[in-house]
Amino acid sequence: MHKQLDLDRVSIHYGGFQAVSEISFSLAEGHIGCILGPSGCGKTSLLRAIAGFETLSDGSISLRGDIISAPDTLQPPEKRGVGMVFQDFALFPHLTVEANIGFGLAKQAPATRDSRITEMLDLVGLHNVHKRYPHQLSGGQQQRVALARALAPNPKILLLDEPFSNLDSVRRSQLASEIRTLLVRSKITTLMVTHDQDEAFAMADQIILLNHGRVLQKGTPRDLYQRPATVFAADFIGAGKLIDIGIDASGRLDHNLGVLPKGPHCSRTNSRITLLLRHDAVVFDDCGTHQLAILDKVFQGANNLYTLALPDGQSIACLTPSPIDFTVGETLRVRFDLDEAIMFNSCA
């Protein structure tokens, strides 16, 4: 499969502020990519640059092999063949659902146009509301109209800007999987941006993690979860606690937590590392090696999430089935499962 979208050392400046620095990645045809990062990380600037609303200060963006953006070239948005779904959907309030979807088909013959509109209405399942105006639709329906409108002209790539942020959280995960199914079925190359890792996990084949305008890590959702490259990535993606802990030359951790099974250990004795313990690394066990004080308990329905204190006072988290019911102040017996534990700053 060839590269549908290719970014090569893309930088964007606003005055003296560098919003995006030397970002490179590419997206294969039919894949769904996701730029994930906290607000202000430059992800929206990047998306708008691909759409043609921002100029690059360095680098280039190519679509199907043609350069569309570079410091000295800026193909106007209307010539790019890029479809975009905006965060607030940006539906045309004076046009019906039908007319909104048909807006990008102005150059086509009326018959082709009508059949394409019908096709799109079928795709997003909005046949019964095609004569309505945007203000008469629910948030989810508006989003589907925005999607159908962006897909109607058959774009080379579809851009989604925080597609679920305007919807209630209950419907988000359901809509995310619906939309993923729809995009995969239509074989549309898609790039979305979000700050929510659950949305990213639900939608993406490939995640580009961004912070302060730089790529921190690229990979599949599973890669990012299991092998975060930095403390930031570990903290931002997935649940878990980072602790600061001493380690000796053989990989043995302080407090008798265990021995780190693999990875380069320090030759020096008594160095300190940062260790990521996912919830599943701390296992409730009646015969466990450690008895730790319970600092806090959150009832989550099927599970209880306990916050426990290590002997030095740092807190770690442990997820148990909800029948395992203790109260704050009591102790919980656990063992440590360090197969998946991740170590940072070794020998720092």
Added chain:
Amino acid sequence: MEIITESNRFPRTRHQEWGWRHLATLSTIILTVPVLVILASLLQPFGPAWQHLFTTVLSDYIITSVILLLGVGVGTLTLGVGTAWLTAVCDFPGRTLLTWALLLPLAMPAYIIAYTYTGLLDVSGPVQSSLRAFFAWSYGDYYFPQIRSLPGAICMLSLVLYPYVYLLAYVSFARQSGAIAEASRTLGKGPWQSFFSVSLPMARPAIVAGVSLALMETLADYGTVAYFGVSAFTTGIFRTWFGLGDLTTAAQLCALLLLFVFALMSIERESRRRLRFYPNSARIQPARLLLRAWRGWAALFFGSLIVSLGFLVPALQLLQWASSRWEHVFDDAFMTLLGNSFLLAAAAALSCLFVSLLLAYSKRRYNQRREHVQVEVAKLGYAVPGTVIAVGIMLPAGWLDQHVSGFLSNWFDNPPELFLSGTLGIVLLAYVIRFLSIALQTVESGLSAITPSIDESAQSLGASSIKLLKHVHLPLLKPSLLTALLLVFVDVLKELPTTLILRPFNFNTLAVRTFELASDERLADAALPALAIVVMGLLPVMLITRSLLRGSAQHA
């Protein structure tokens, strides 16, 4: 449960409250009487004067008014949308300055600009004199358009009324979400195509509402058409009444005029209703179209030309006249004029504020259909021309005077004949009817910011009703109350036809005096009172400017 809360909240004021509630309804009824009287006149037999009107001048009134409306409609549309598009969508040198300067003509009442241009452009005026001197022409050698004509009136009204369209269109363009224009770009439309297929249609309801407002002002205008001798509806009503002395026919003409007004009003309301569905969250500020080189200068020239014609030129001419005649006109009589006008305007502003508070609080407290209808009905006055209100008040006032006088003559010799007619009381009543909606809207929007939960939280903290009003509502409402006072005050100062008809004998205001002096061709003498009105008129312009610039700063 509900009942207990109610009686706890207002433990001892049941009867007082009942009184206030009915007082609110009573005031609304009084306010609607003039319009009902005018409409009822259609049920009366059409007298011989009507037959006369019908065969002679009625068609003239109608055709002239329609041409006037069409002309002013096209004029305000072109000037208003053109300038709003330039200042809200484009970028060029001097744009920020123009954004507020374009509102200045709002301070210039149409009858004042009309007589100022007459002085400027007449045969003996400076423009024609210079032309003659320069080309060595003499009178009759050349063609010069007659300003005192129907096209002249269209130009004058367009020059001072376009800001209504400009303001609404500007706000609509400026608050459009940039994302919507960008969506259009990603769907294959260029920047200009996007403007015409998305931005302009989205601003259409705002533009239509603005033009309707300008046209309502056109129908209400008396000073300009009377001064130019144009046979519009309002001139016709004055002629029928004062010329033919036929009150019933005058009222019937008023009713006909009201039909035009209602048509415009329903268009305006429908547009505003639609406007509510248009999102105006400018999360992404739309990119402005940069007008480069000569285009930018052309935009600046166009904008400055309109501001000059609509405000600077007439204002400077007034200033020149006023300073040349300063010692002749600035005397005790002028001070009396100022005092009269200010007192009357202040009294009207306070009355409007009182009635507004009564109606707005009544709606807030009871929040039933009756209160909602009351507020809506009370707001209709802004659309009713001053002439119509004046005639609608004179008829019942005259009738009451006659009967009270007749009743009193049973006991007294020579009882006074006029109790209502020719008193300041009915002048005030007319002002309240016409200008209440400005005050009421301002008070309502201020009150809407005080949500019921604010009241409830104050009461849960132990505040009594009085304390709630004094320590919570009053401080929060103060800016709205002051704005309401100012807006009504200035509108009353500018008001002409109502005052002209209803004022007590020999009682003059700035507006009436300006109009009288101008009608007597004492243009230079009229300049000082006119200038006073214009200067006061600048105050609300400043208020609007501030909120407009603050609004666009927020979205920048």
